[in-house]
Amino acid sequence: MTTVLTHVGGPMVDRIRAAVPDADVIVIPSEEPLEEGVRGDVLFTLAWGTPNLEHVLSRGVRWIHTLGTGVDRFPLGLVGDRILTCSRGASAVPIAEWVLAQLLAFEKRLPSSWITDVPEHWNTAELGGLHGRTLGLVGLGGIAAAVAERALPFGMRVVAVRRSDRPSPVPDVELVASLADLLPGVDHLVLAAPGTRDTRHLLDAAAFGAVRPGVHVVNIARGSLIDQDALRVALDDGRVALASLDAVEPEPLPAGHWLYTHRRVHLSPHISWSMPGATELLFATFLDNLRRYVAGEPLEGVVDVDAGY
Numbered sequence: 001m002t003t004v005l006t007h008v009g010g011p012m013v014d015r016i017r018a019a020v021p022d023a024d025v026i027v028i029p030s031e032e033p034l035e036e037g038v039r040g041d042v043l044f045t046l047a048w049g050t051p052n053l054e055h056v057l058s059r060g061v062r063w064i065h066t067l068g069t070g071v072d073r074f075p076l077g078l079v080g081d082r083i084l085t086c087s088r089g090a091s092a093v094p095i096a097e098w099v100l101a102q103l104l105a106f107e108k109r110l111p112s113s114w115i116t117d118v119p120e121h122w123n124t125a126e127l128g129g130l131h132g133r134t135l136g137l138v139g140l141g142g143i144a145a146a147v148a149e150r151a152l153p154f155g156m157r158v159v160a161v162r163r164s165d166r167p168s169p170v171p172d173v174e175l176v177a178s179l180a181d182l183l184p185g186v187d188h189l190v191l192a193a194p195g196t197r198d199t200r201h202l203l204d205a206a207a208f209g210a211v212r213p214g215v216h217v218v219n220i221a222r223g224s225l226i227d228q229d230a231l232r233v234a235l236d237d238g239r240v241a242l243a244s245l246d247a248v249e250p251e252p253l254p255a256g257h258w259l260y261t262h263r264r265v266h267l268s269p270h271i272s273w274s275m276p277g278a279t280e281l282l283f284a285t286f287l288d289n290l291r292r293y294v295a296g297e298p299l300e301g302v303v304d305v306d307a308g309y
Contacts, residue, residue, distance in 0.1 A: 002294050005040035005059070007050055008067055012283055016044075019287045022294055034059060042293065044286055047086070048073040057082070063293060065286045069143075069273070071303050072195035072222055079305050087285035088301040089142025094275035095220050096146035102244040102266065103130060103151070103188055106216045131155035136186030138179065138202065139193035140168060143220065147190060148173050159186060163193075183210040188218065194309030195222030203227060208234035214241045220272045223249030228259070235264040246272040 003024045004016060016025050023042075028034055030050040039060040045053070047068025053075060057064070063083045066074055069091050071084065104110070107128035135151050137144045137160035148158045148170045159174045161182045168175055176182050179202065183189070189211065193199050203217070204227040211217075217240050219226060228249065234240040244266040248259060251270060259265050289299045303309060 002042060002290075003040040004042045004044060004290070005034075005038070005056060005061065006044040007046055008044055015283070016287065016290065020290050020294055023290060028056060042290065047071065049075045049078075054078050063299070065289060067282055067286065069282070070194055070222065071309065072224070076303075076305050076308065083299060084303040084305060085289055085299050085301040086303055087282040090281040090285045091273040091278060092142040092146035093281075094278055095143050095272045096150050097275070098246065098272035099147050099190055099218055099220060100150050100154075102218050103135070103216070105266075106188070106242055106244070107133070133157070133187040134159060134185055136160070136182045136189045137173075138182070138189070138191045138225075139163075139221070140173070140175075141192065141194075144190070144192035145169050147192065179207065180210060183207060184212055186212060186215065188216045191217070191219045191221045191225050193221055193225060195224045196308035198308075200224045201227040201230075203231070205230040205233070208239060211239060213239050215239070216242045216244065218244045219248075220246050223247045223251060232258065232262070235262060240264065242266060246270055 001022060001024050003026065005026050005028050006013065006016070007028060007030050009027045013025055013027055016023065026038060026040060028038065029052065031052055033052060033055050041060060041062055043056060043061045043064045045064060045066055047066045047070065057078060061082060063085070064079065066086045069087050069089070071086050107130055109127055113125065113127065130151070131154060134157045137148060137158065140160045140162040144160065148160070151158055152172055158172065159176055159182060160168065161176050161179055193202065202225045208230050231240065231243060235243060242264050245259065246268045247270055248267070253259060259267055285301060289301070292299055
Protein backbone atom coordinates (compact mmCIF):
# COMPACT_ATOMS: atom_id res chain seq x y z
CA MET A 1 0.00 0.00 0.00
CA THR A 2 1.18 3.53 -0.82
CA THR A 3 1.35 5.83 2.21
CA VAL A 4 0.75 9.55 1.66
CA LEU A 5 1.99 12.05 4.21
CA THR A 6 0.18 15.37 3.83
CA HIS A 7 0.74 18.83 5.28
CA VAL A 8 -2.59 19.81 3.72
CA GLY A 9 -5.54 18.69 5.83
CA GLY A 10 -9.27 19.36 5.76
CA PRO A 11 -11.64 18.05 3.07
CA MET A 12 -8.74 17.22 0.75
CA VAL A 13 -7.83 14.25 2.93
CA ASP A 14 -11.21 12.60 2.36
CA ARG A 15 -10.93 13.36 -1.34
CA ILE A 16 -7.56 11.60 -1.52
CA ARG A 17 -8.92 8.54 0.28
CA ALA A 18 -12.00 8.39 -1.96
CA ALA A 19 -10.02 8.84 -5.20
CA VAL A 20 -7.28 6.34 -4.37
CA PRO A 21 -8.63 3.75 -1.90
CA ASP A 22 -5.34 1.84 -2.07
CA ALA A 23 -3.50 4.78 -0.45
CA ASP A 24 -3.08 5.24 3.30
CA VAL A 25 -3.28 8.97 4.09
CA ILE A 26 -1.68 10.47 7.22
CA VAL A 27 -2.06 14.16 8.11
CA ILE A 28 1.21 15.41 9.62
CA PRO A 29 2.20 18.62 11.43
CA SER A 30 4.07 21.40 9.64
CA GLU A 31 6.56 22.25 12.39
CA GLU A 32 6.93 19.44 14.93
CA PRO A 33 8.83 16.18 14.28
CA LEU A 34 6.73 13.18 13.27
CA GLU A 35 5.84 10.54 15.81
CA GLU A 36 8.13 7.53 15.96
CA GLY A 37 7.31 5.00 13.27
CA VAL A 38 5.42 7.39 10.96
CA ARG A 39 6.75 6.88 7.43
CA GLY A 40 5.46 7.49 3.92
CA ASP A 41 6.20 7.06 0.24
CA VAL A 42 4.59 10.32 -0.88
CA LEU A 43 4.56 13.84 0.56
CA PHE A 44 1.80 16.29 -0.40
CA THR A 45 2.99 19.67 0.81
CA LEU A 46 2.96 23.43 0.37
CA ALA A 47 4.72 25.31 -2.42
CA TRP A 48 7.12 26.99 0.02
CA GLY A 49 7.84 23.90 2.13
CA THR A 50 7.49 23.65 5.91
CA PRO A 51 9.79 24.02 8.94
CA ASN A 52 9.95 20.25 9.40
CA LEU A 53 10.39 19.38 5.72
CA GLU A 54 13.88 17.91 6.04
CA HIS A 55 12.77 15.70 8.92
CA VAL A 56 9.68 14.49 7.03
CA LEU A 57 11.68 13.64 3.93
CA SER A 58 13.92 11.40 6.01
CA ARG A 59 10.92 9.16 6.70
CA GLY A 60 11.07 7.24 3.42
CA VAL A 61 9.55 9.78 1.05
CA ARG A 62 10.32 9.08 -2.61
CA TRP A 63 7.94 11.52 -4.32
CA ILE A 64 7.05 15.10 -3.32
CA HIS A 65 4.14 17.08 -4.78
CA THR A 66 3.69 20.77 -4.01
CA LEU A 67 0.29 22.48 -4.08
CA GLY A 68 1.36 25.25 -6.42
CA THR A 69 2.35 25.96 -10.02
CA GLY A 70 5.95 27.00 -9.34
CA VAL A 71 8.79 25.85 -7.10
CA ASP A 72 10.96 28.97 -6.83
CA ARG A 73 10.12 29.25 -3.12
CA PHE A 74 10.56 25.55 -2.42
CA PRO A 75 13.82 24.42 -0.73
CA LEU A 76 15.10 22.49 -3.75
CA GLY A 77 18.32 21.62 -1.96
CA LEU A 78 16.39 19.12 0.17
CA VAL A 79 14.94 17.16 -2.75
CA GLY A 80 17.97 14.96 -3.35
CA ASP A 81 17.23 11.99 -5.60
CA ARG A 82 13.48 12.15 -4.96
CA ILE A 83 10.92 13.02 -7.63
CA LEU A 84 9.43 16.51 -7.26
CA THR A 85 6.24 17.53 -9.05
CA CYS A 86 4.02 20.59 -8.94
CA SER A 87 0.60 21.57 -10.26
CA ARG A 88 2.11 23.17 -13.35
CA GLY A 89 -0.47 24.59 -15.74
CA ALA A 90 -3.42 24.12 -13.40
CA SER A 91 -4.02 27.88 -13.19
CA ALA A 92 -3.62 28.53 -16.91
CA VAL A 93 -7.27 29.42 -17.59
CA PRO A 94 -7.79 32.09 -14.90
CA ILE A 95 -4.36 33.62 -15.46
CA ALA A 96 -4.88 33.78 -19.22
CA GLU A 97 -8.24 35.47 -18.68
CA TRP A 98 -6.58 37.99 -16.35
CA VAL A 99 -3.95 38.76 -18.98
CA LEU A 100 -6.58 39.37 -21.67
CA ALA A 101 -8.45 41.63 -19.27
CA GLN A 102 -5.29 43.70 -18.80
CA LEU A 103 -4.63 43.90 -22.54
CA LEU A 104 -8.18 45.09 -23.21
CA ALA A 105 -8.09 47.54 -20.32
CA PHE A 106 -4.91 49.07 -21.73
CA GLU A 107 -6.21 49.41 -25.27
CA LYS A 108 -9.71 50.61 -24.28
CA ARG A 109 -8.39 52.93 -21.56
CA LEU A 110 -10.36 51.36 -18.74
CA PRO A 111 -11.34 52.65 -16.26
CA SER A 112 -10.07 56.13 -17.21
CA SER A 113 -12.55 56.35 -20.12
CA TRP A 114 -15.55 55.95 -17.81
CA ILE A 115 -17.39 59.16 -16.93
CA THR A 116 -19.24 60.45 -13.86
CA ASP A 117 -20.29 63.81 -15.31
CA VAL A 118 -20.98 65.47 -18.65
CA PRO A 119 -17.74 65.18 -20.70
CA GLU A 120 -16.20 67.93 -22.77
CA HIS A 121 -16.78 65.83 -25.91
CA TRP A 122 -19.40 63.13 -26.54
CA ASN A 123 -18.89 60.32 -29.03
CA THR A 124 -15.22 61.22 -29.39
CA ALA A 125 -12.30 59.08 -28.24
CA GLU A 126 -8.95 57.66 -29.27
CA LEU A 127 -9.13 54.06 -28.11
CA GLY A 128 -6.84 51.29 -29.20
CA GLY A 129 -7.61 47.67 -30.04
CA LEU A 130 -6.09 44.21 -29.93
CA HIS A 131 -6.71 43.50 -33.61
CA GLY A 132 -3.46 43.94 -35.49
CA ARG A 133 -1.36 44.32 -32.36
CA THR A 134 1.62 42.07 -31.66
CA LEU A 135 1.72 40.08 -28.43
CA GLY A 136 5.10 38.88 -27.20
CA LEU A 137 5.30 35.92 -24.84
CA VAL A 138 8.35 35.18 -22.73
CA GLY A 139 7.92 31.47 -22.06
CA LEU A 140 5.51 29.10 -23.78
CA GLY A 141 4.32 26.70 -21.11
CA GLY A 142 0.72 26.02 -20.17
CA ILE A 143 -0.09 29.57 -19.08
CA ALA A 144 1.46 31.28 -22.10
CA ALA A 145 -0.18 28.78 -24.43
CA ALA A 146 -3.57 29.57 -22.85
CA VAL A 147 -2.89 33.30 -23.36
CA ALA A 148 -2.01 32.69 -27.02
CA GLU A 149 -5.16 30.63 -27.61
CA ARG A 150 -7.26 33.57 -26.38
CA ALA A 151 -5.28 36.33 -28.08
CA LEU A 152 -5.27 34.85 -31.59
CA PRO A 153 -9.07 35.07 -32.08
CA PHE A 154 -8.83 38.82 -31.34
CA GLY A 155 -6.70 39.13 -34.47
CA MET A 156 -3.42 39.55 -32.64
CA ARG A 157 -0.09 38.40 -33.99
CA VAL A 158 1.52 36.23 -31.30
CA VAL A 159 5.29 35.82 -31.08
CA ALA A 160 7.09 33.83 -28.39
CA VAL A 161 10.54 32.97 -27.12
CA ARG A 162 11.15 29.82 -25.07
CA ARG A 163 14.12 28.08 -23.50
CA SER A 164 13.79 24.86 -25.48
CA ASP A 165 13.72 24.31 -29.24
CA ARG A 166 10.39 22.48 -29.10
CA PRO A 167 7.72 23.63 -31.58
CA SER A 168 4.85 25.80 -30.40
CA PRO A 169 1.93 23.86 -28.84
CA VAL A 170 -0.41 26.45 -30.35
CA PRO A 171 -0.66 26.79 -34.15
CA ASP A 172 0.01 30.27 -35.56
CA VAL A 173 2.33 31.27 -32.72
CA GLU A 174 5.64 32.42 -34.19
CA LEU A 175 8.82 31.44 -32.38
CA VAL A 176 11.95 33.60 -32.28
CA ALA A 177 15.40 32.56 -31.17
CA SER A 178 16.07 35.07 -28.41
CA LEU A 179 14.64 37.78 -26.19
CA ALA A 180 16.60 40.32 -28.23
CA ASP A 181 14.68 39.19 -31.32
CA LEU A 182 11.35 39.50 -29.50
CA LEU A 183 11.50 42.84 -27.71
CA PRO A 184 11.65 45.43 -30.50
CA GLY A 185 8.53 44.21 -32.32
CA VAL A 186 5.84 43.75 -29.67
CA ASP A 187 3.07 46.03 -28.40
CA HIS A 188 2.24 43.89 -25.38
CA LEU A 189 4.92 41.88 -23.57
CA VAL A 190 3.74 39.09 -21.25
CA LEU A 191 6.17 37.40 -18.87
CA ALA A 192 5.24 33.77 -18.30
CA ALA A 193 8.63 32.18 -17.55
CA PRO A 194 9.57 30.48 -14.27
CA GLY A 195 11.56 32.31 -11.64
CA THR A 196 15.05 30.78 -11.69
CA ARG A 197 18.64 31.95 -11.39
CA ASP A 198 18.75 32.15 -15.21
CA THR A 199 15.64 34.32 -15.52
CA ARG A 200 16.40 36.74 -12.68
CA HIS A 201 16.20 40.32 -14.00
CA LEU A 202 15.52 39.05 -17.50
CA LEU A 203 14.06 42.49 -18.14
CA ASP A 204 16.93 44.75 -17.11
CA ALA A 205 18.03 48.20 -18.29
CA ALA A 206 19.38 46.79 -21.56
CA ALA A 207 16.15 44.93 -22.26
CA PHE A 208 14.00 47.99 -21.56
CA GLY A 209 16.27 49.93 -23.88
CA ALA A 210 15.40 47.49 -26.68
CA VAL A 211 11.60 47.48 -26.37
CA ARG A 212 9.26 49.28 -28.73
CA PRO A 213 8.44 52.67 -27.15
CA GLY A 214 4.98 52.63 -25.58
CA VAL A 215 5.02 48.88 -24.84
CA HIS A 216 2.65 47.39 -22.27
CA VAL A 217 4.45 44.98 -19.91
CA VAL A 218 2.43 42.29 -18.11
CA ASN A 219 3.98 40.07 -15.43
CA ILE A 220 2.02 37.04 -14.22
CA ALA A 221 5.13 34.97 -13.50
CA ARG A 222 7.53 36.01 -10.74
CA GLY A 223 8.66 39.45 -9.65
CA SER A 224 12.30 38.40 -9.95
CA LEU A 225 12.04 38.46 -13.76
CA ILE A 226 12.02 42.27 -13.72
CA ASP A 227 14.73 44.63 -12.48
CA GLN A 228 12.28 46.99 -10.80
CA ASP A 229 14.78 49.87 -10.67
CA ALA A 230 15.22 49.62 -14.44
CA LEU A 231 11.45 49.37 -14.85
CA ARG A 232 10.98 52.61 -12.94
CA VAL A 233 13.31 54.43 -15.32
CA ALA A 234 11.49 52.99 -18.35
CA LEU A 235 8.11 54.00 -16.90
CA ASP A 236 9.25 57.51 -16.06
CA ASP A 237 10.57 58.18 -19.55
CA GLY A 238 7.50 56.62 -21.19
CA ARG A 239 9.31 53.81 -22.98
CA VAL A 240 7.00 51.49 -21.02
CA ALA A 241 3.51 52.97 -21.26
CA LEU A 242 2.07 50.69 -18.58
CA ALA A 243 3.19 47.82 -16.38
CA SER A 244 0.38 45.49 -15.30
CA LEU A 245 1.97 43.56 -12.46
CA ASP A 246 0.48 40.63 -10.59
CA ALA A 247 3.93 39.50 -9.44
CA VAL A 248 6.53 41.75 -7.81
CA GLU A 249 9.59 41.48 -5.59
CA PRO A 250 9.30 41.17 -2.65
CA GLU A 251 5.79 39.91 -1.95
CA PRO A 252 4.10 41.57 -0.24
CA LEU A 253 5.62 44.93 -1.08
CA PRO A 254 6.38 47.10 1.98
CA ALA A 255 4.19 50.10 2.75
CA GLY A 256 5.18 53.20 0.80
CA HIS A 257 6.78 51.30 -2.09
CA TRP A 258 6.76 53.33 -5.32
CA LEU A 259 4.91 50.63 -7.28
CA TYR A 260 1.74 51.32 -5.27
CA THR A 261 1.38 54.85 -6.57
CA HIS A 262 3.15 55.12 -9.92
CA ARG A 263 0.67 56.41 -12.50
CA ARG A 264 1.90 53.96 -15.13
CA VAL A 265 1.53 50.86 -12.93
CA HIS A 266 -1.51 48.64 -12.47
CA LEU A 267 -0.67 46.51 -9.43
CA SER A 268 -2.57 43.53 -8.05
CA PRO A 269 -1.64 41.28 -5.09
CA HIS A 270 -0.79 38.04 -6.97
CA ILE A 271 -4.41 37.08 -7.64
CA SER A 272 -4.45 36.34 -11.37
CA TRP A 273 -4.81 32.62 -10.55
CA SER A 274 -8.14 33.18 -8.81
CA MET A 275 -11.44 31.86 -10.16
CA PRO A 276 -14.22 29.59 -8.85
CA GLY A 277 -12.66 26.19 -8.29
CA ALA A 278 -9.06 27.43 -8.63
CA THR A 279 -7.79 25.43 -5.64
CA GLU A 280 -9.64 22.38 -6.92
CA LEU A 281 -7.71 22.61 -10.19
CA LEU A 282 -4.41 22.61 -8.28
CA PHE A 283 -5.54 19.68 -6.14
CA ALA A 284 -6.83 17.67 -9.11
CA THR A 285 -3.31 17.59 -10.53
CA PHE A 286 -2.06 15.84 -7.41
CA LEU A 287 -4.93 13.32 -7.46
CA ASP A 288 -4.20 12.45 -11.08
CA ASN A 289 -0.51 12.01 -10.27
CA LEU A 290 -1.28 9.87 -7.24
CA ARG A 291 -3.31 7.52 -9.41
CA ARG A 292 -0.37 7.39 -11.80
CA TYR A 293 2.09 6.72 -8.97
CA VAL A 294 0.05 3.82 -7.57
CA ALA A 295 -0.31 2.38 -11.08
CA GLY A 296 3.42 2.75 -11.78
CA GLU A 297 2.85 5.27 -14.59
CA PRO A 298 4.96 8.37 -15.40
CA LEU A 299 4.07 11.48 -13.41
CA GLU A 300 3.03 14.85 -14.85
CA GLY A 301 4.56 18.19 -13.89
CA VAL A 302 7.97 16.77 -12.97
CA VAL A 303 10.39 19.51 -11.87
CA ASP A 304 13.93 19.70 -13.19
CA VAL A 305 15.56 20.51 -9.86
CA ASP A 306 18.83 21.62 -11.45
CA ALA A 307 17.01 24.04 -13.76
CA GLY A 308 14.69 25.18 -10.99
CA TYR A 309 11.35 24.52 -12.70
